[in-house]
Amino acid sequence: MIKFSSTRLAWVFALSMLASCKQENKETGQGPTEKPNIIFIMSDDHTTQGLGVYGSRLAALDPTPNLDQLANEGMLMENVFVNNAICVPSRAAIITGQHSQRNGVLDLEGVLPPDRQYLPKEMKKLGYQTAIIGKWHLHEEPAAFDYYQVLPVQGKYFDPDFRVRGGEEWPNNVVKTKGHSTDVITDITLDWLKNKRDKSKPFFLMHHYKAPHDDFENAPRYDDYLADTFIPEPESLYDNKNNGSIATRGANDSLTRIIGSSVSRRNLIRNQAMNIYQDSSIYKQYRDASTIGTDEHVAWKYNEEEKKIASQVYQDYLKRYLRCVKGVDDNIKRLLDYLKENDLYDNTIIVYTGDQGFMLGEHDYIDKRWMYDESMRMPFFVRYPKKIKPGSRSDAIINNTDFAPTLIEMAGGTAPDYMQGKSFKTILETGKEPEDWPKSTYYRYWMHMAHRHGNPAHFGIRTKDYKLIFFYGRYWVDTDDPNAEYNKASWGNDFTRKTPVAWEFYDLKKDPKEMNNAYKDPAYQEVIAQLKKELIRVREELDETDKNYPHIQKVIDAHWND
Template structure:
């Protein structure tokens, strides 16, 4: 009798619990994760603690380093074209430049090509973008947008919004530094605009630290009395480069690659920092450079002292902008934690490309050299990603969209050329069949007085092979035809020599020794060229539509 009563009592006690569990399962289905994609402009891996560069000892990004340590860090994330607009187009389309049609700064991404927000809306997401857009057409496929016009201003920036007038006539004025204002707008959207019944996808894009660097006044004294570690290659570039980037007997070093020092006569950082100098004149016209100035550049002891002075100011301005980004990311994370949103939100942080901070005496980006090509990239999502994970798997910015779509519960559409690395995020392991290389292409030959020759190449974990084809993009194979991109802003309309460069990154991570002509690497060169041919064909990145470029490729493909 006692046994029967006990069973009844137990059943009565457990029955409500079973019902409540059933109701909970019915009423509270698994919620899709929110996604916040944070991107800073020109925030390069050298300007983090987590990537172990010479600047890491300055602790420039304590909040971002903490965020990265709570998730997975990618050491081999690369841009496919190191310039703002093409990079952003690749991120939103999952496609390379020729597939999405955005090869330069003039390219625009029309509504029908804004694939990432389109696909995520199909999966039930509310979508928003705040900050830098820079893709010219209206970001109409986002449910909400408040974006900078073009590059936007550092202080008191205007923003374009959806409104009664046609794009881009609906303008909202703001007050303050852009990094602060962009974060204010994002927080306001999270508090007042988002639908709490839907998962959200938010792109939070800083303008900073794009040059010319302007920090919020509260950072004026940051690093004021600190010596910034300098790259050795700024003073001695050793065997980096080729005739394609230096000219015969280094005769083109005065015009190729905008510089920290006064090496580049057309555009160097001293021009920006010391405009009142009698020695320097802003943006010299290459046509005014006399033939006797095209000589091998050698840095004197006085020039080294001056270059160091310029570099110190240049880097402090840059790092003060980075500091503003880092602090504002903390503001965003603090809000998410306060509102209980942090744990169910996938948080991605990256830059739109890398940036040269004096390495090889270069500033800006555009190069396939490591500092410009490598992107910072890390992801936090405790539900699926183990804290403290790190990987050297190769990914590029066309892989972002497929991955986010799959993390949101969908499948990447076939028109995307990138590949989802969701499995790497969740396991920390690289699948055996994962891509072993990445492709790069820079089109804007000698544009904007930065003096970067057009080039393309392949990067594996150990090697980097670059071909500088040194030609303008024109619509005809007539070598005398006028190039069709006057808006690129050059008055130095000339071709540069074609040349190959090969770097063994396992022995030479700083790319100081071009070993292309070394007989010991003959087999490596042949293998990489074959891989490059296959990559270009698979990605539809050949030059079949540009016969004048293809002619140069054919003539120099087998150069020794």
């Protein structure tokens, strides 16, 4: 037996500890007791239907193998919902942990000044170096971040400009780049990770893609992706059955030609053919009025010719969308490969989400804005093997105002009282939903028939089993009143219509695709009454009432018991 002196044993132990510390320092950029790094990855309009791991009709196409693998290595959340399915309010909710009336961002014109950029502020208090790269879209400078390189407003798909911290003052601090935005955003993030971050600190990085936001301009290398593949179509593209109400369809479907931007030529104001064929010689063919006439008060009905046209538009639409998604998925691999190669992968909390859902032809709708699930549901999964079990799932009701409190707690802090969201850290780590966890989520789309999309203003509540929506329309705005104050850019424009008021109710267990508005069904009247009580309670709790909008409150009072 070999014998060691106590002095030699002490040296062996010391060298062993030193090697351990060096390895830990290589992995994290900090010492062994420091906090995990956090990367929050968000794509624009990447809906759950566009990810294989959510098992949608598109899953067999395998559109996101790298993101699916990431999701399978952590927890996938099945019931994550946006507070308002439009870019700016959603991003404001994520940054502030607050709903729209509390953070002041109700619509696309809303701004978030540095003093309300709470998430990076709280992360810096916890010792994190903070950065945001890619899409920002909250108009004012993201000055609360230590580093930023962000697209101006929506930004461009090709050769995008960025506003960068340092040098010129915002908004003149512009640098030009070459390439496709998805590639360029990843390049910038990798450069920051390699060369610009302070490796003595943990980092909190928000990595935000523009893709797959319309108008779906993919990198040329994806032009042939899915070219010869038939993309599965939603049944509701051609037959919307009893989805909707007088508020979304008009009496006897008389408003179907103007409400809800469409895949087909149903919507005379905005349809997908107008978007994707605008630079093509076939644009005029699809722009021209439908064969059934142009009267906006004549109900839309499919015939065989219109089905053929809608199918071609849908196929082209989805292929363009999925080519942008493919670019995101491939670039995610580049980012994850860097983390793995530099021993950062297992000590970094990696979050992936979209800023809301997106309609991919369901109900013959495009875009988002609706409270229907394809629009309001966000993809969301988290990988962190030190705390989160691989292959786990949760159906807890999560709102995007909950993101900031959760990230703060995962970083070792405590969510501040001014945030309305709640941390779901324990759900991620245990897979169990606390008994006092919220059983519902609140939604509010403030804009009305704006930007040619034709979505009436509405709010509502969703539980795991049911959904109740109130479309209050535009009767609350008296445009003849010189003292009426509202955001005319988002709350009404040249295509504004006064739309009817109506309720919609869906039994999500029996009708998950929301094809039957059962609001008038006697069997559900008790459930609906309870949901209305919950809706009142939540609106008061979140300071989301209409006490500051008496025109809206007047409509609510007049139609609450309809």
